[in-house]
């Protein structure tokens with residue numbers, strides 16, 4: 039008489055274990071699907087940070103922009119080697135008065151940094167050193183990839199920053215240089231390459247899994263993957 043009950047109990051335990059395994063497996067899949075790379079875009083006011091992030095995430099150039107206050111987030115899901123990754127772009131304020139209270143948040147858990155200058159404004163190029171120092175001052179690890187972007191290349195007859203000078207600076211800081219234009223639709227692919235090159239690098243090198251619990255504060259590190267051979271298209 040007891041046997042069927044034990045048997046029934048045992049089936050129930052097995053099924054609970056199966057349910058748990060399947061829940062764990064689907065939440066792990068969910069975590070992998072929602073892996074997020076946080077990329078911050080830094081530089082002087084008016085260099086085109088907002089326009090570059092619009093071009094990458096929305097594929098267009100905004101008719102009108104206003105000075106960013108604090109931070110604006112834009113996200114784009116990209117597929118790399120069969121994995122869907124959310125590239126979360128933090129468009130930061132260039133004006134000191136609009137960034138003061140936010141700076142700590144910009145750099146927290148950052149995965150990659152994009153430094154932007156305006157090729158028609160030498161001052162924005164000279165100020166890069168200050169932006170790099172700010173970044174270093176916020177304990178951003180040297181292993182966090184950084185790239186340099188010279189924007190507004192469509193204004194050909196107003197260029198003040200020669201390519202060789204920018205290249206030398208990029209090399210000395212171990213950064214790739216992209217010279218581009220958020221405005222020129224023909225440059226759209228080049229703008230995409232800025233963020234895609236970082237996403238590819240992060241996917242193969244950083245290899246941390248995050249759960250999309252709380253975008254800003256509550257990132258939960260789940261596990262670490264081993265580095266594999268990349269066949270990343272970038």
Ligand SMILES: Nc1nc2c(ncn2[C@@H]2O[C@H](COP(=O)(O)OP(=O)(O)OP(=O)(O)O)[C@@H](O)[C@H]2O)c(=O)[nH]1
Nearest residue numbers: 083084085086087088089103106132190219220221
């Ligand atoms: N010609 C040209 N103008 C651009 C380009 N990118 C941005 N602009 C213009 O430059 C101005 C500033 O662009 P934003 O993207 O708002 O600059 P920002 O760096 O985000 O400025 P803050 O929010 O103050 O830090 C706007 O008038 C844009 O239309 C570009 O590639 N070419």
